[in-house]
Amino acid sequence: MSSHAPRTPAPLTASTASTASAASAAATSSSIPASGSGPQPSLIELFLIWFKIGATSFGGGSATQLLIQQHFVLRRSWMTPEEFAQTWAIVQFAPGINLIAITVLIGHRFGKAWGVVASLLGMMTPAVSITIAMTALYARVRDLPQATAALHGITPALVGLSLAFMWRLLKPPMVALRRRGVFAFTIGGALIVLAALLTALGIPVLVSYLAASVGLGLVYVKSRAPAVTDHPTHTSM
């Protein structure tokens, strides 16, 4: 599952936040991990690796994260585990699909603009064309009575599936809010209800998204985070 999937960090990034800050302390001026002096993948290698990831990964959650690590960290050591952890942490701040963002960032790390093009084309080509082919195949049979009945069965399954994913998404921010106290926790819950109410009333989605972002941003400015560890947001999105 893509980014709604559990953001349970994969083994190597078990402490994303702390490793990332360690890595950023080590990196000099740039926030993008500095290019190592070791061997680097060529544009063709980048394309092929991302092609493989795009064709064999499913979802985009921790399994995919591990797959990317295998290619860039474990098998070839083109990146250090710290670099990878920092890259993953940066991706959490970008809009859209996380897997595409990490493709862009790693592509840029090894080949600047052309690296981005090679990586993105590599990852997207198999994934997009298989998605289109499967949809086209389905579109040819969708009018069969069996297909209609199957879809009637699949729709509630999709709802159940999504509910379970959302529960996993919900946990990290709510845990973080509870550490900030009852007030912050209550506001968090209220913002979910508010977003649901606004949508039910037909208010544009953007209003809900903005209200909750600004609202919780204010809560975080006002409430003090316990000094235990870094906030787990980097792994929550």
Place this chain on the structure above:
Amino acid sequence: MDWLTFFLLFLKASLLSTGGRGPFPYLYTDLIARGWAVESNFAEALTVGEISPGPSGLWVVSLGYLTAGLPGALLAALAVALPPLTVLLVARVHKRLKSFRATPGVLDGLVLAIIGTVAVVLARLFIANGVNGVTIAIAAITAVLTFTGRVPTWLLLVGAALAGVLFLS
């Protein structure tokens, strides 16, 4: 079909959200309001997204195909590929971003809003599909099995499809 509006709606949905399900409420409200999609298109597209390789967020490509054919699919693919490019900008400022106390709150707030909004959209999808004992049972069983994480997604969807053919035709 107004291709520019079509593309911009998909771009907005991806740019102003995060994750695979984040664009769902935008596209659901925008496309249905214009009569460009029907409820069932979303179930169809999300299903393809779950079983095809690559990020499941590519379900919007499937939605593009179902609503506007191959050009629609390609425009949707372009619309989801562009917003993540901003990560290059984010990488430059991310240390400063991280230093703001509001940043994790803004990100967490977005997640909470997505959860609340998607829940409503899912409820509409569920109701439009038909509420009865069988559909309620399918939703509940799938939610529990997904939560335990022991049954692969594709198997759950195949099982649900079979249940549909057996009990809902």
